[in-house]
Amino acid sequence: MIAATPDPPYTAVIFTSVRRGGDEDGYGELASAMEALVAEQPGYLGHESARDALGITVSYWRSEADARAWKQVAAHLAAQQRGREDLYAAYRVRVARVEREYGSDTRDGGDQHH
């Protein structure tokens, strides 16, 4: 569940959101569809997601151009519009360049990386 990203540099897109109430099923379906679709995009390196009162999803990309291309994928554009109009009370997207990283050697409690 911790993304197995390569050595920096690469791009991180930090998406932070506060949901409106209601429509749990619709939200879950849309989120699942986007999770499947994002993994097929060129330059996709992985993503991490957690939600309690706040939701944070960080997706990792080979380059900022790859992240921008995902933003423009048609099904994703529709999901973004739905998010703005129906799902999120507030959200913020931050596009960042990862310059260094470190951590425990085991990610997902399995693979060995450095």
Added chain:
Amino acid sequence: MIAATPDPPYTAVIFTSVRRGGDEDGYGELASAMEALVAEQPGYLGHESARDALGITVSYWRSEADARAWKQVAAHLAAQQRGREDLYAAYRVRVARVEREYGSDTRDGGDQHH
């Protein structure tokens, strides 16, 4: 709860973790103490946090030097050691430079920012 960060550029530290089970009280106390302490640090701009199976905390800093200084604060060093030894099955820290951001105008459902 969505951090009211200034215009980019600034630094984001993305901390992703998988907890070990047990010691909920000890974890909660340590997390609360660190949340109070981090907010007092020079260059601190805000942070966002969410946890379900995975935990993600993103802290925002005026500069990478400010983020590095926080890493070296004594009480935080002790907390990091405790995290490595007792609390986390796996974790990853990524230091990134935020280059652009956008989102809804309302953060925390309240303040108006652009």
